[in-house]
Amino acid sequence: xxxxxxxxxxxxxxxxxxxxxxxxxxxxxxxxxxxxxxxxxxxxxxxxxxxxxxxxxxxxxxxxxxxxxxxxxxxxxxxxxxxxxxxxxxxxxxxxxxxxxxxxxxxxxxxxxxxxxxxxxxxxxxxxxxxxxxxxxxxxxxxxxxxxxxxxxxxxxxxxxxxxxxxxxxxxxxxxxxxxxxxxxxxxxxxxxxxxxxxxxxxxxxxxxxxxxxxxxxxxxxxxxxxxxxxxxxxxxxxxxxxxxxxxxxxxxxxxxxxxxxxxxxxxxxxxxxxxxxxxxxxxxxxxxxxxxxxxxxxxxxxxxxx
Amino acid sequence: xxxxxxxxxxxxxxxxxxxxxxxxxxxxxxxxxxxxxxxxxxxxxxxxxxxxxxxxxxxxxxxxxxxxxxxxxxxxxxxxxxxxxxxxxxxxxxxxxxxxxxxxxxxxxxxxxxxxxxxxxxxxxxxxxxxxxxxxxxxxxxxxxxxxxxxxxxxxxxxxxxxxxxxxxxxxxxxxxxxxxxxxxxxxxxxxxxxxxxxxxxxxxxxxxxxxxxxxxxxxxxxxxxxxxxxxxxxxxxxxxxxxxxxxxxxxxxxxxxxxxxxxxxxxxxxxxxxxxxxxxxxxxxxxxxxxxxxxxxxxxxxxxxxxxxxxxxxxxxxxxxxxxxxxxxxxxxxxxxxxxxxxxxxxxxxxxxxxxxxxxxxxxxxxxxxxxxxxxxxxxxxxxxxxxxxxxxxxxxxxxxxxxxxxxxxxxxxxxxxxxxxxxxxxxxxxxxxxxxxxxxxxxxxxxxxxxxxxxxxxxxxxxxxxxxxxxxxxxxxxxxxxxxxxxxxxxxxxxxxxxxxxxxxxxxxxxxxxxxxxxxxxxxxxxxxxxxxxxxxx
Numbered sequence: 038x039x040x041x042x043x044x045x046x047x048x049x050x051x052x053x054x055x056x057x058x059x060x061x062x063x064x065x066x067x068x069x070x071x072x073x074x075x076x077x078x079x080x081x082x083x084x085x086x087x088x089x090x091x092x093x094x095x096x097x098x099x100x101x102x103x104x105x106x107x108x109x110x111x112x113x114x115x116x117x118x119x120x121x122x123x124x125x126x127x128x129x130x131x132x133x134x135x136x137x138x139x140x141x142x143x144x145x146x147x148x149x150x151x152x153x154x155x156x157x158x159x160x161x162x163x164x165x166x167x168x169x170x171x172x173x174x175x176x177x178x179x180x181x182x183x184x185x186x187x188x189x190x191x192x193x194x195x196x197x198x199x200x201x202x203x204x205x206x207x208x209x210x211x212x213x214x215x216x217x218x219x220x221x222x223x224x225x226x227x228x229x230x231x232x233x234x235x236x237x238x239x240x241x242x243x244x245x246x247x248x249x250x251x252x253x254x255x256x257x258x259x260x261x262x263x264x265x266x267x268x269x270x271x272x273x274x275x276x277x278x279x280x281x282x283x284x285x286x287x288x289x290x291x292x293x294x295x296x297x298x299x300x301x302x303x304x305x306x307x308x309x310x311x312x313x314x315x316x317x318x319x320x321x322x323x324x325x326x327x328x329x330x331x332x333x334x335x336x337x338x339x340x341x342x343x344x
Numbered sequence: 345x346x347x348x349x350x351x352x353x354x355x356x357x358x359x360x361x362x363x364x365x366x367x368x369x370x371x372x373x374x375x376x377x378x379x380x381x382x383x384x385x386x387x388x389x390x391x392x393x394x395x396x397x398x399x400x401x402x403x404x405x406x407x408x409x410x411x412x413x414x415x416x417x418x419x420x421x422x423x424x425x426x427x428x429x430x431x432x433x434x435x436x437x438x439x440x441x442x443x444x445x446x447x448x449x450x451x452x453x454x455x456x457x458x459x460x461x462x463x464x465x466x467x468x469x470x471x472x473x474x475x476x477x478x479x480x481x482x483x484x485x486x487x488x489x490x491x492x493x494x495x496x497x498x499x500x501x502x503x504x505x506x507x508x509x510x511x512x513x514x515x516x517x518x519x520x521x522x523x524x525x526x527x528x529x530x531x532x533x534x535x536x537x538x539x540x541x542x543x544x545x546x547x548x549x550x551x552x553x554x555x556x557x558x559x560x561x562x563x564x565x566x567x568x569x570x571x572x573x574x575x576x577x578x579x580x581x582x583x584x585x586x587x588x589x590x591x592x593x594x595x596x597x598x599x600x601x602x603x604x605x606x607x608x609x610x611x612x613x614x615x616x617x618x619x620x621x622x623x624x625x626x627x628x629x630x631x632x633x634x635x636x637x638x639x640x641x642x643x644x645x646x647x648x649x650x651x652x653x654x655x656x657x658x659x660x661x662x663x664x665x666x667x668x669x670x671x672x673x674x675x676x677x678x679x680x681x682x683x684x685x686x687x688x689x690x691x692x693x694x695x696x697x698x699x700x701x702x703x704x705x706x707x708x709x710x711x712x713x714x715x716x717x718x719x720x721x722x723x724x725x726x727x728x729x730x731x732x733x734x735x736x737x738x739x740x741x742x743x744x745x746x747x748x749x750x751x752x753x754x755x756x757x758x759x760x761x762x763x764x765x766x767x768x769x770x771x772x773x774x775x776x777x778x779x780x781x782x783x784x785x786x787x788x789x790x791x792x793x794x795x796x797x798x799x800x801x802x803x804x805x806x807x808x809x810x811x812x813x814x815x816x817x818x819x820x821x822x823x824x825x826x827x828x829x830x831x832x833x834x835x836x837x838x839x840x841x842x843x844x845x846x847x848x849x850x851x852x853x854x855x856x857x858x859x860x861x862x863x864x865x866x867x868x869x870x871x872x873x874x875x876x877x878x879x880x881x882x883x884x
């Protein structure tokens with residue numbers, strides 16, 4: 038209730054449904070407040086980030102500390118669990134809660150890092166192809182076709198296997214395999230913007246190509262980039278989990294969710310929580326990010342109605 | 345067959361979160377068989393909405409909230425939507441829309457679409473009969489090569505031909521009332537004339553009554569016996585066409601007419617030549633390559649063929665032609681935004697491609713047609729106007745700010761607009777901003793590419809006045825490009841008529857308009873619907 042009145046004060050409400058009085062930022066803000074999926078996704082995402090960053094500080098158990106006396110303890114709500122280890126322990130007697138919380142950091146780092154790498158590659162190529170057109174566009178298209186024809190996970194496995202697994206390598210490899218969406222969208226939006234009169238006007242006042250790209254084109258595609266970025270974060274997190282599960286991603290004993298699932302798979306019929314718990318964590322994170330991305334797309338879309 | 349249509353106190357509202365907001369109110373109309381009624385008004389005046397309410401085609405958030413529509417003493421508002429469409433749509437009331445490009449289904453042939461429209465109201469009729477009917481309709485709308493047209497798809501037809509097909513579609517079930525919603529706005533002037541003549545003729549042949557919607561009084565006066573003038577959702581004046589054109593009662597109608605009269609009169613206060621060639625265009629040619637199709641020869645489209653002319657300092661030159669005649673390409677080439685395949689352009693005797701970007705920017709500035717794409721939606725108005733100075737890097741930020749404010753004043757916009765975004769402005773205001781952006785570098789030449797064609801008549805008038813004032817105040821040279829001869833007449837001293845990338849006629853505006861030499865110019869002139877001011881000038 039208090040929050041609602043606060044929000045109402047934050048955003049000027051116009052009685053008549055006349056969007057033209059509002060500045061673009063206000064419109065986006067008002068749409069964001071009216072979008073429940075977006076709010077839920079954002080809340081969950083922030084919660085997970087906070088847990089990932091702050092959680093380990095509150096737990097005094099290290100995720101690496103082994104205690105072979107207490108192997109495979111069940112979580113506290115199952116018979117035999119103890120309050121010392123809320124989510125139980127794994128096969129080496131390491132605290133599972135602590136491992137999952139530390140895994141959040143790994144997943145977020147790799148997800149955001151890989152999406153950033155992909156964004157830089159995809160947006161650069163997309164803007165260049167869309168702006169210059171001609172043979173450059175055809176060349177970029179050729180690269181895109183090649184990339185789409187490659188089996189992503191297989192290639193990632195090979196690359197990580199050849200270079201040697203470490204977090205930066207995993208980030209770069211996943212990033213280099215997830216730029217196609219950025220490219221396709223920025224290329225088509227850039228092509229549309231380049232034809233608009235204000236780009237010709239910028240040309241006529243003597244703006245350089247770089248100025249036009251940075252000041253006229255990028256602000257116009259930033260909305261789409263943000264949306265794809267969030268979706269790609271989700272995809273990258275899942276890719277990391279798959280790689281780790283297959284043994285070519287994050288190496289033990291570093292706690293990564295994919296690795297936790299891989300380590301737990303032998304005990305799937307006897308200690309199912311070893312797989313279910315990191316699975317839930319993965320699910321929640323990806324769902325929150327996807328809802329955030331979906332919400333952003335609705336909010337940023339100029340055609341969507343103001344509610 | 346006699347019938348009557350009457351709309352009483354129609355009220356249309358848009359539904360939003362808070363409740364209903366009226367957008368049309370107190371709309372009254374009676375239509376008798378064989379009458380032709382015109383509704384004129386600016387965009388947003390509710391003229392289209394009230395007709396959509398009549399045909400039950402209102403978009404989902406907009407509703408009829410009051411009043412009644414009677415057709416032969418039957419209240420149409422009480423009818424189920426489904427029943428209405430079965431009984432009335434196409435059969436008694438038919439509508440033609442503005443965009444001939446999108447109103448036809450691109451995946452069916454013309455013949456099939458016509459047959460389908462016929463079958464909806466005549467179930468179980470044989471294919472042969474319906475085809476016969478479709479052919480006779482195409483014949484009625486005067487399309488040539490009917491057999492071929494029947495098998496063609498919409499994209500194979502020109503805009504005018506598509507509009508004819510749409511008219512055939514609307515008439516195939518012999519409606520009693522035809523509603524035409526700006527049917528010629530998207531067409532070239534010469535085509536517009538043919539379509540209007542066709543509509544007039546068909547109304548007689550089919551004994552239909554007509555409701556014709558347009559923003560253009562000139563067009564309306566050609567097809568209607570009675571006129572309704574609308575503004576902000578209300579009827580402000582109605583009466584016989586002749587009477588309204590002669591002695592309008594309301595100021596608004598008078599304003600609309602004055603705009604047209606002024607354009608008709610021409611402008612006496614134009615600059616004289618100083619005989620200093622400022623720009624010389626020499627034999628420019630430009631070809632565009634059409635998109636490549638595999639296994640076929642590359643096709644080329646020549647947009648400009650061997651055009652040369654010169655513009656003097658303080659001169660105002662108009663380039664007139666239909667869409668696709670290459671006039672915009674010429675403008676872009678002069679502005680350095682496109683390069684000619686051959687030929688050259690000299691500015692103050694130096695070729696344009698030798699002048700550096702900043703220098704060129706201070707010499708020539710463009711003004712574009714579409715007020716909605718001319719401003720970057722992500723930049724504030726202040727930034728848009730001051731950006732030329734920022735890019736040229738010759739001024740301090742204080743000077744830039746002062747200059748930008750000065751420019752806002754010059755184009756008669758309030759200072760407060762400095763921090764606004766383009767989406768908070770109307771079309772006319774945006775066009776003012778783009779003029780301010782063009783003028784802040786104090787260029788010597790302004791190239792206006794259809795600066796007013798996307799604007800309402802009264803706004804158009806304001807922008808033309810502004811350009812005229814600026815021209816006097818700053819003594820700049822203007823090249824104005826338009827398809828509308830009346831706009832050109834008002835603003836230009838000399839005129840170039842262009843067809844298919846070639847100059848077909850040039851000379852002083854007055855001479856060209858009074859005594860056109862080429863047949864194309866004559867055709868252009870005859871297809872502009874003019875409204876002459878009354879001899880006795882009772883306004884001033």
